[in-house]
Amino acid sequence: MAWSCNARLQVGAMLLALFGWVSSCVTTFVPLWKNFNLDLNELEIWTMGLWQVCIMQEEGATECKAHDSFLALPLELRVSRVLMCLSNGLGLLALLFASVGLDCWKTCEGKPDAKKQLLLAGGAAFGAAGITTLVPVSWVAYTTVLEFWDEAVPDIVPRWEFGEAMFLGWFAGSFLAAGGLLLIYSTCLSRTGTPAAPPATRPLRPVTHSPATMSPWSHHSHPKNADLVI
DSSP states (O other): OOOOHHHHHHHHHHHHHHHHHHHHHHHHHSSOSEEEEOSSOTTEEEEEOSSEEEEEETTSOEEEEEOSOSTTSOHHHHHHHHHHHHHHHHHHHHHHHHHHHOTTSOTTTTOHHHHHHHHHHHHHHHHHHHHHHHHHHHHHHHHHHHHHTOTTSOTTSOOOEEOHHHHHHHHHHHHHHHHHHHHHHHHHHHHHHSOOOOOOOOOOOOOOOOTTTSOTTSGGGSOTTOOOOO
16 A cells, blocks of 8 residues: 655655654663763773763773662653653653554544544654653753863863763754654644545436426337327
8 A cells, every 4th residue: 555745755755753752762761861980090981971970991890870869860851751751751752642643553543533533643752752761861951061161160171071971962952943843744634634524515316397398299109019099
């Protein structure tokens, strides 16, 4: 069965948003938001995430320790935890809504308006998930830049730098937002492309002639098999 252009657009948007959602989940839990190297021991790399701090050694060994207390974390990390978990939940909800509303699926065929509403809700949820991913990543990046260039901190003190998870989070938020916008755009296309229903017409009744209006030369007055009278 050949897919329409709108169905292909929906599938492409779903794949884009799915990749962004998986990347957002990975960003939430990996301890790679920040990192720094110690000048005294360059063989160790310290990394920090929302949930734990890790020490990576050159031999390949990694030792991680969870944060002692949620309240002891800086404000940006506490808010980032909440927003990233909210983003993951919104992305999962959007996947459920949008997958049911896709044109390529045979679900709710008798209710096209319901499918459009589900697809629209899925696109909006994907967009919200993208925003709640971009905000914490950008906030942590902003505070990292401020702390890195803080002149009050001595130069001998190591400073945190951007980790790989920050870049992954930016890509994840962008993909989620782009996928959600494309899904919303596809619903607008389906609304404008649906032809209007033709007006209801009354069925034509067969024309009947009364005996008074029938012509004497009509074929009804001379049946084909009539007997000849002499």
